[in-house]
Amino acid sequence: MGRLRRWADRIIESLLVLDTLLVYIFLYLPIGVLVLYSFSASRYALVWGGFSLDPYRRLFADPEIAPALLNSVIVAAVSTAIATILGTLLALAFERARARLQASVEALVYLPIVIPEIVMAVGLLLFFAQVLRPFFSALGLTLGPMPTVIIGHVTFSISYVMVVVRARLRDLDRSLEEAAFDLGATSWQVLRRVTLPLLAPAILSGALLAFTLSLDDFYVTYFSTTGGSGFKTLPLYLYALQGRAAIPPQMNALATLMLLASVTLIALALLIQRRTRRA
């Protein structure tokens, strides 16, 4: 019986490894294709036009990329920061608060996940155009595109962060917190010194999710910009490249470079981590 069990265990073990491997291959298969086609000489996305560096040349010659990239990063960073803080606070409110919260509050917080993105985008468009911008105009100020885009991004990210952190929180071993209370810590100290550190992986996961959602967002961003500002994030820039005409492999070239940049950043981060570990 023991041998059968060990044998079964080994099969399960290998299946798990196999699955993990397959998932990573699945995740990177389209990436491989997109990198490959970034070297295609064709003006069309689906046709291999022979090896060429033209997409990269066209990309570097385009003055609109740098601002678009910068905008994307700023919007993603700021909106992630705000959304992560607000989302974590909400998760804490739901799980640790003594007062009972109304169901309607919970409903409101889950709604941004439920709503189809186009509907949120249109709603925000109307809100910005008919309510918020006129309000600022009345004060003599002009509300530019970046604040409204950031507002849009934070709004759809908060709930995602909340869900991730809350799941972890629900599961947390309360004994550590209780011990801290017993030792005379205030609520705030317990939160800061015990709960939050324990929540770190969840907060990080939530932040990653929010960052990714922001970088890749199109509809909310597109409908939140002001008219005529020329404000573009990377997805908007790519949308402009696509147009009514062909989709050039410049898009792939850009995506490949973004990939390289991210890999470089991660490698750097890991190196730094290793150094600090040694020290």
Add this chain to the structure above:
Amino acid sequence: MTLTRIYSFIALAVLGLVGLEACAGKQAPHELHLFIWANYIDPEVYRLFEQEFGVKVIEENVDSNETLILKLQAGVTGYDIITPSDYAVEALIRQGLLAELDLSKIPNFQNISQRFRGLYYDPQNRYSIPYLWGTTGIGYNAQKLESPPTSWADLFEPSRLERYKHRVSMLDDPREALGAALKYLGYSVNSTDPQQIEAAKNLLLAQKPYLARYDSETYDDFLLSGDLVMAHGWSGEFAKARLENPAIRYVIPQEGGVIWTDNLAIPKSSQKIELAHTFIDFLLRPQINARIVNFLRYPSANDAAKPYILPEILHDPSIYPPDEIPERLEWIRDVGAAVQLYERAWEEIKSR
């Protein structure tokens, strides 16, 4: 970090952003803002305009008339030039979203062909000037078909579709798709007769299993990659595709097709209406217009531009259809209350 510090951070961040952008939100005086299709105007044209008039042109993109109408309807301002298609001009005029044009400020309007002046949607060109035009028909890969399509039957008859199953596509557009079916049945694309629309719907439902997809954006790509052999689409896209592969051809079926125009117009909310007039006039200059046509491969409504247009484009019947065809071409127009019939028919086609 205390809670209050966190909250102050958020508040400061928000305020800071607002402050930052309060300055950036204003528009500079010597800038013109376009809200047009992508890859539509050669950046060289902007440079030439800037050189001559000292005005910077900033382009923003929109990919469909519907998004354009949606944004303008919702109250987005800040645009000076837009390029709506014929039916979009009609919708925008009705909603009071277009500025009136002072044609005395656009002398190059004289260059516009008589045939394209005073069209149904703007009989006195008070709000729009036609810029480019095109047709809707069938594009195909001549190498992959036994014989070129000549009729809508080639896209609708199951007997003819059988061997090309899942290798054909239709435009993802209720008026164009139902319009094609109506044309095949001998009716008008602007029919308001429920029975006719019902018949068109049934035709499309019968066709659906043979389709690869409904596609308005990437059919030219799939045609070039060999995944499609026939596609319902717009003339200029096939003309561009032919540059990549000469086997790609385009035909207007014998029952007729659709004609449409892209127009230059100024949103009512524009703060630079004078300047916009200047730009429109600039775009209507023969050489400028020809430059754009040579790039986009759509025929121009501008007669004076013809000497500057590449001969291969002028003499290409799929770009500039021969004169007898225009009678077979119809404009897709507003059908009033009957639009609900089209909406409903399309819902059924897409939902089954």
Add this chain to the structure above:
Amino acid sequence: MNARILLWPGFAWLVLFFAVPLGIILLISLAHRAPDGMIHWGISAENYLRLLDPLYWAGPFGNSLVLAALTTIVSLLLGYPVAYAIARRSGPVKNLLLFLVILPFFTNFLVRIYAWFILLRPEGWIAWLLRALGLDLGLLGSPLGVLIGLVYGYLPFMILPLYATVERLDFSLVEAAQDLGASRWQSFWRIIFPLSRPGVIAGAVLVFIPVLGEFITPKLLGGGKVPMFGVLIEEKFLGRVPDWPLGAAMALVLMSLVLLVLARYFHQLKESRWVG
């Protein structure tokens, strides 16, 4: 700790920037779309009444439901082992593996979809391979193609919450169980999985619910041949024959349905005992 202090910032933000726009959508859903496209404001239930038509529910909503469920199940089956494998690692490798899960999504959505076009198209390698194996499967323009695209897009939404929960589990419990003679499978199924349930539920919520309203992946990969509720809604706003009031009503009905189900489920959770 007083809930209100924690609650207010996030709640206030959502009220201002979400509830108000949602209110606008609600007003639109009660309006009337005139034949010429103009919106006539008022209070009318006509759009909601139109939604009683089974046409919207049998095909599009049914498909959305099934695909959402399948996407959730498949991404759970595929994603759980990955989350587990990453959680079991330590140090830089763990973070590296985690970032590698999400790295593909630091490119751009459209570019990835076009890569899937290349991979799944009828004249592409995968289709050829399948035909060689005797399988004549439609990929693009079929529910299977849409499912592949959806699973691809939502895997991180399953893996990340799972990882966040599994990461802190006390694996000494597993060792204890094994010392007592349990197999790996038993110790997983009886100990680890129940403890990771919040993560599973979080992942399920973050996948199932958005997929119900998804429109862009189904529209592109399905080519308009796979009816989905979200695609129908999108057409009401951005299609050739727009109908904002109906689209708004459809979205609100969808959201209400989902909320009802969520509310029911969470109510049950609160009542039931959590894992001991």
